[in-house]
Amino acid sequence: MQDKSNILLIGCGGIGTITALNLETGGKAAVTAVLRSNYEHVKAHGFSIKSVDHGEVQEFRPSTLRKTIPDVKEESLPPYRYIIVTTKNYPDVPPTAAEIIKPAVTPGYTRIVLIQNGLNIEKPLIAAYPDNIVLSGVSFCGSHEVATGKIVHEDDDELYVGAFRNPHLSADEEDGAAQEFCQIYGAGGKCKPEFNPNVGFSRWRKLLYNACLNSICAITDLDTGRIQLADGALDLLVRPAMEEIRAAAKACGHDLPAELVDFMITMDPITMYNPPSMQVDVRKGRFTEYENIVGEALNEGKARDVPMPTLTVLYGILKAMQWRTKERKGLVEIPAPVDHTVKN
Amino acid sequence: MQDKSNILLIGCGGIGTITALNLETGGKAAVTAVLRSNYEHVKAHGFSIKSVDHGEVQEFRPSTLRKTIPDVKEESLPPYRYIIVTTKNYPDVPPTAAEIIKPAVTPGYTRIVLIQNGLNIEKPLIAAYPDNIVLSGVSFCGSHEVATGKIVHEDDDELYVGAFRNPHLSADEEDGAAQEFCQIYGAGGKCKPEFNPNVGFSRWRKLLYNACLNSICAITDLDTGRIQLADGALDLLVRPAMEEIRAAAKACGHDLPAELVDFMITMDPITMYNPPSMQVDVRKGRFTEYENIVGEALNEGKARDVPMPTLTVLYGILKAMQWRTKERKGLVEIPAPVDHTVKN
Structure with a gap:
């Protein structure tokens, strides 16, 4: 040994x-x-x-x-x-x-x-x-x-x-x-x-969870149980985002079976009420991994002309939230406030 | 008199x-x-x-x-x-x-x-x-x-x-x-x-502010000053949403001039750091007016085949957030949590 x-x-x-x-x-x-x-x-x-x-x-x-x-x-x-x-x-x-x-x-x-x-x-x-x-x-x-x-x-x-x-x-x-x-x-x-x-396949497969459930939970502050219960969250947000990831993965040569969508959605049982990593990060005022999780998926898909409207908006929101975190941590400077109740 | x-x-x-x-x-x-x-x-x-x-x-x-x-x-x-x-x-x-x-x-x-x-x-x-x-x-x-x-x-x-x-x-x-x-x-x-x-024109005109800036500030928790400063927030979120409102308004017979986009974005000076109404509502754990502000605009646009991908996602997020508020206020019931650290 x-x-x-x-x-x-x-x-x-x-x-x-x-x-x-x-x-x-x-x-x-x-x-x-x-x-x-x-x-x-x-x-x-x-x-x-x-x-x-x-x-x-x-x-x-x-x-x-x-x-x-x-x-x-x-x-x-x-x-x-x-x-x-x-x-x-x-x-x-x-x-x-x-x-x-x-x-x-x-x-x-x-x-x-x-x-x-x-x-x-x-x-x-x-x-x-x-x-x-x-x-x-x-x-x-x-x-x-x-x-x-x-x-x-x-x-x-x-x-x-x-x-x-x-x-x-x-x-x-x-x-x-x-x-x-x-x-x-x-x-x-x-x-x-x-x-x-096949590392690429596994990483795209996990993006179904991360770019979609994880990021949407972070933005809405609903955990993976509540996101399954909330009005319209799966149909309006999670499923469209997951289909965009499937399309981008396919364009990159990785065929993610359609069944994976429901598999990922129900991977965490509802009653676990699991806050995924990005949601925890947002709750704790930390940075999120949105660049590698959403941004790079978008880059790869867009480079292959895959339409990704849902993930584009999620990316924009996560980027704005990251800026907010940077500002709260003092990493960006903004102009001083002015009292606008007094007319000049 | x-x-x-x-x-x-x-x-x-x-x-x-x-x-x-x-x-x-x-x-x-x-x-x-x-x-x-x-x-x-x-x-x-x-x-x-x-x-x-x-x-x-x-x-x-x-x-x-x-x-x-x-x-x-x-x-x-x-x-x-x-x-x-x-x-x-x-x-x-x-x-x-x-x-x-x-x-x-x-x-x-x-x-x-x-x-x-x-x-x-x-x-x-x-x-x-x-x-x-x-x-x-x-x-x-x-x-x-x-x-x-x-x-x-x-x-x-x-x-x-x-x-x-x-x-x-x-x-x-x-x-x-x-x-x-x-x-x-x-x-x-x-x-x-x-x-x-022309009430329709005025209401669509104000939707440029409300369906876009107001809702995006609510979702990102950035006020109307910070949303002008944050990385990419205007180009990735606010402007695309406003162009969708312009297209939907046009389909409904109201021609909102292109200059209104920048007019609305800069209507609140940066240094006012004004939290618009929906952002205040979210911060205070209140309901938001997303149905009339975003949902009805979407309905009117979609009924006329106007593509509104950005507002569709914003709507889905606001609806999920509304559900979260309902749950926090005890207006929806969810299954009791289960301890999943123990295997059955």
Whole structure:
């Protein structure tokens, strides 16, 4: 049996913590997790997890906890075989993932695993690390950090892993890395990731959920249960948006079966009243991943002359909401208000 | 000089209070105002008004204050010549304006003045009161009740009055009533309402603002200043929606000049940071007037085969948000939540 894989995990919220738990449970990985706001709490108390797959887990700690990104050279650390990024992706708000992981990447050795949503997320990483394999993780996993260090995982962990194609690297080696990662992740037996040679298909498939349900829930502040109940929301918004994604995916060579529309709509049971990730982000005043989730889908579809009127409007709204968040966080300046009750 | 007109005013918030102030100032009207949540406060202290037209006005009280709709017969009251309705219009949430004003209407005598937004608002009133003239008031007036009984009026009062056509009544009499109302309203000199024989044009013209800016501000929670500043909001949302309204208006026989688009966008100066009515409603957890403002415009346009993709999406979002408000107010029931962290 081989030594444990040395794995760095960036982003230890709802999805990241379940990722760490699966990896550590399998015994084939030693996980270094980089925590931010929850570092002190988790160092003292560990994560407290209530999981549909793992049951109740108290005081869970990845092998190593860190507050900062490791600098492999400066700190003379052993190289990381995998860096898993589960953070949100905001290309319009620096720093990007490619910038963040820089000191932890060993060129030609480290595999970068993006368990993140949307399209074209690999492009800046392949550009920055042309000699490193970049893997795609598409996760369907309802898991939220409901309080600091407290994780509620109520929707089965389903993970599809494949390789983003880098023309400079061997496709066989890329696929081999994806398969090895599946073995390490699945060793604990609670979640068996599926090796997925057609990354594009999986990513477009998940966009049915993300570009449509996720974004519409974020805009309307209705969770995935309520969106199924609300007057006209499915017929006026969700289904038209999903059909646009199907048409754009088809134009890109990915045939998403019509049945997937209802499958995605009912994936979260009504009575779970699950707020999807973008809705949580909006509620918490955070940025949303609208550029990769909606914007890139639009770009790909429009480049192929696919009409996408619904997603165009959703994109415009999400972009306006992102500006609002930037303004609230002090990242844009606006002219001072003037008292208009007095005539000049 | 004639006696004062006996006028009933329903809805004494931002717009209604300025309406009462104009009418009382002119000396040609005695206004009975029906107040709800602010009745006790206004009875004790009057309205405190800071107005771009009227300056600072303290302790303003309409001639008569009431908590309930007068029952003219039961209470043996003199009949009302005008009933002005400035309340919001929610055809999807009863009771409707036609139901509310019933005990105050004297058939064949009372003129009903709807200073309300949107299209087809007169239909239920003409159906309920076929012998009464129904007038249209289209108001551009930035005025808000910022605290109980405290009105800030920061945008010039601009009012267009005309008659909704009732085929059973004389058009001359209808127009005469509209002109008389303009005289009564304008007698104070602070606001000169414009007699407006083409009600359809004025209402579609105002929809440029309401169906587009107002609804988009409500959805994005950006006021009319910020919507001019936010990335892409005008080009991706506001302008396309306005062009759809122009196309629908044209199909209905109303030619809204192209320059009106920019006129409406810049009508509220950026530095006013004015939250339009629907945005205020959403912020306060109230219902919005989306059915008359967006839904009826869509109905009219679609009936004439005008493509309105942007407004279709905005309508779907506003309808979903209305459902959310209904649910929060306990007007719809949803299935109880189930704990999905435990597998069956």
